[in-house]
Amino acid sequence: MKKFLKYTLAVIVGSFVTIGILMLAFFIMIGIFAASSQKEISVKDNxxxxxxxxxxxxxxxxxxxxxxxxxxxxxxxxxxxxxxxxxxxxxxxxxxxxxxxxxxxxxxxxxxxxxxxxxxxxxxxxxxxxxxxxxxxxxxxxxxxxxxxxxxxxxxxxxxxxxxGISSHRTFFKNTLEKLGIEMQVFRHGEFKSAVEPYTRTDMSKPARMQTLTYTLSIWNHLLSKINDSRGLSAEKLNVIADQxxxxxxxxxxxxxxxxxxxxxxxxxxxxxxxxxxxxxxxxxxxxxxxxxADVYVPDDKKGISKNKIAVIYAEGVIDGTDSSEGIISEDLSRTIRQARRDTTIKAVVLRINSPGGSALGSEIIWREVKLTSETKPLIVSMSDLAASGGYYIACAADTIVAHPNTLTGSIGVFGLIPNVKGLFNKIGITTDRVKTNKYADLPSIDRPFTSDEKELLQAFVENSYNTFIDRCAEGRNTTKEKIDEIGQGRVWSGKDAIDINLVDLLGGLDDAIEIAAKNANITDDYRIVELPEELTPFEQFVKSMGGNVKTRIMSLFWKNNDYAKILQIINNVENNYPIQARIPYDISLN
Known part of the structure; x- marks a missing residue:
């Protein structure tokens, strides 16, 4: 009888959940069709x-x-x-x-x-x-x-x-990991590549603190300068006000x-x-x-319907992150850039980057398409909030790099972070065993520490990835690997400071990048903008959404802007990301 009630309850609960999902899908579909049948929006005078x-x-x-x-x-x-x-x-x-x-x-x-x-x-x-x-x-x-x-x-x-004033903080997990019996095995190149520090330290290292203070001050001083221009308040007076x-x-x-x-x-x-x-x-x-x-059409006297196009390609988010439906997917972005290169009506490309980096392999795949395109037609990079590590990797082959003074860029470095959970397994009574045909057949394993030979192999792989990274940057910026290494080592720079070290060419926004692209393509008076990748229809996007990671989408809405959710996401990234990362040191949050 108890089992019968249990199964009956399960069927009832399952039915209600199914009905709820179907009702949600129904209302979404109604919204889609309603949106698609909206009448033209009119703007009244005055x-x-x-x-x-x-x-x-x-x-x-x-x-x-x-x-x-x-x-x-x-x-x-x-x-x-x-x-x-x-x-x-x-x-x-x-x-x-x-x-x-x-x-x-x-x-x-x-x-x-x-x-x-x-x-x-x-x-x-x-x-x-x-x-x-x-x-x-x-x-x-x-x-x-x-x-x-x-x-x-x-x-x-x-x-x-x-x-x-501006502050930047980060969370450290070292003590928690030790209590759980988890050891983070770290492989990195770069004195400033502090992405691993939250798992190996309880505070910032001196290089990490120095670089953070440097770019934070750069951004703050820029803000004070612009507020002075608008409000007539000097930097000295604004600092006095801030301290009160x-x-x-x-x-x-x-x-x-x-x-x-x-x-x-x-x-x-x-x-x-x-x-x-x-x-x-x-x-x-x-x-x-x-x-x-945004949906209202207003004629532009300067440009009509031209056959010449400038493609603006958006690259936003982590490169090949844990959620395959969000961020930058290297294969998809590469395909979009390739299509723009082969389209003869597209005379120039602007690559808009807002990314902290991610997979080193994914960055290399995208870099190749950027380089091939820049050899075929003008390709200008416009940097948004972040274009660091892998985000800079995919930018360095561009003809011109445009950034805002308060863009965070650079972070030229790579790291690998692989946990050893043997201590945790011991605490909760889990044991493992294995057989293997060759010496390294089980590499990498998270249920045991790496041997000295394995550590040498992984560190050599990181060094090779870093060498490739600075080689790409040196080629793209027309300088030497030694000079890139001096300003690399994982260090993050503000856009304003990046000008002085040849990581960025000009300060400006997306419009400035588009103007440069038009000038380089000799079409300053005859072009139109196309945004890529092309948008799906509402119905196509609905089908894609249903097939994507719906759980992640729902959780992101429930947990949005929640500090605990961010911490869990960081841990999830460590667990699931590609082993070798070209990524900014940590999830930067500037108030």
């Missing part, structure tokens, strides 16, 4: 473009019905593409129906280089003579940096403004510092927007949100 950055910003927004539907169910904002934001700001600049921008940037979820790209686009927008008004109940430091470009920066009474922690000061302090222009409630800001657009107070403002405006 409108305000509303830029509300309340979700993650990715390089390029891909239609993903499952993630969007789950995010909506959970009440989470769906990601917005940087490409959508930049193109919308450009369109609004030449769109006579748009009179200005209302910016809500309270909690920007992006890196400093991404924020810089948006900020520069807003600066260009202001050249049109149109207004920008920023408002938020709370400004994070990145959000304030973005908002500081506005004509007016308003904070809600009782609100908070974070401005305290404005977020814990009263409203009078915030006004006296000059960080903001006023304290206003939302209705008061709306009234100011009505004044700026000559809208009667009794009527609503004509406005359109950026996610909708």
């Amino acid at each position: 409108s305000v473009l509303v830029i509300k950055l309340d979700g993650p910003i990715v390089e390029r927004k891909i239609s993903d019905p499952i993630s969007d539907a789950i995010a909506e169910i959970l009440g989470e904002p769906s990601p917005i593409g940087l490409n959508q934001i930049l193109s919308s700001i450009k369109k609004a600049q030449r769109d006579d129906r748009i009179k200005g921008i209302y910016l809500e940037s309270g909690t920007v979820l992006a890196g400093y280089a991404t924020v810089e790209e948006i900020r520069n686009a807003l600066l260009d927008f202001k050249n049109s003579g149109k207004f920008i008004i920023s408002y938020a109940p709370v400004y994070t430091q990145k959000s304030y940096y973005l908002a500081s470009v506005a004509d007016k920066v308003y904070l809600s009474p009782g609100g908070m403004l974070e401005f305290k 922690v404005p977020m814990f000061k009263d409203e009078t302090f915030l006004m006296q510092t000059g960080l903001i222009d006023g304290l206003k409630y939302k209705d008061q800001v709306i009234n100011e927007l009505k004044d700026s657009t000559n809208t009667d107070y009794s009527k609503d403002i004509n406005s359109i949100e950026i996610k909708k405006y």
